Amino acid sequence: DSGVTQTPKHLITATGQRVTLRCSPRSGDLSVYWYQQSLDQGLQFLIQYYNGEERAKGNILERFSAQQFPDLHSELNLSSLELGDSALYFCASSVVGSDTGELFFGEGSRLTVL
């Protein structure tokens, strides 16, 4: 158990819909990252937050948005969903400034768009 919690674990929805994925980082971790992993693809960096502020954006579509709340949990909002958005969405957290600063991943949210 990494200590990172993601909900829901599975989600099935239709094209054009909107979903929200939720992430609670490990206790004490200020930095939250979102990644997308499509079938047979690597982990694509979407966005990073640090202590409530957006730190960096990766390959995040304009239809997607995220935020980190004062209690440090984060939400990833996916709208106008398309078939190609079907993927595993991972949240990860880290302690910036630690010796290794590795990422700890949640179990992921598997999104299926029909």
Next chain:
Amino acid sequence: GQNIDQPTEMTATEGAIVQINCTYQTSGFNGLFWYQQHAGEAPTFLSYNVLDGLEEKGRFSSFLSRSKGYSYLLLKELQMKDSASYLCAVANTGNQFYFGTGTSLTVIP
């Protein structure tokens, strides 16, 4: 930007040694990480290198050459449970982590 390359697939025999290579290009380097990921599961941290040289951790070792933009993960005494995808990731000075597409390792009896 970041560019991370690793082989797509490898096969090795139980009990043997396998080396998974990773080359990278990055603007600002703050560490190289190896993760293991079983199908449909979360990646789990294996090793970290920030200085040149070899880091050993039980059956797993990782090597880094910053001047060559090169790392490898060495797995010894392979076990069937080592069949998984191995992800090479580079952290930049902003603490963003970029991952390669992963090397799918199959361990055969």
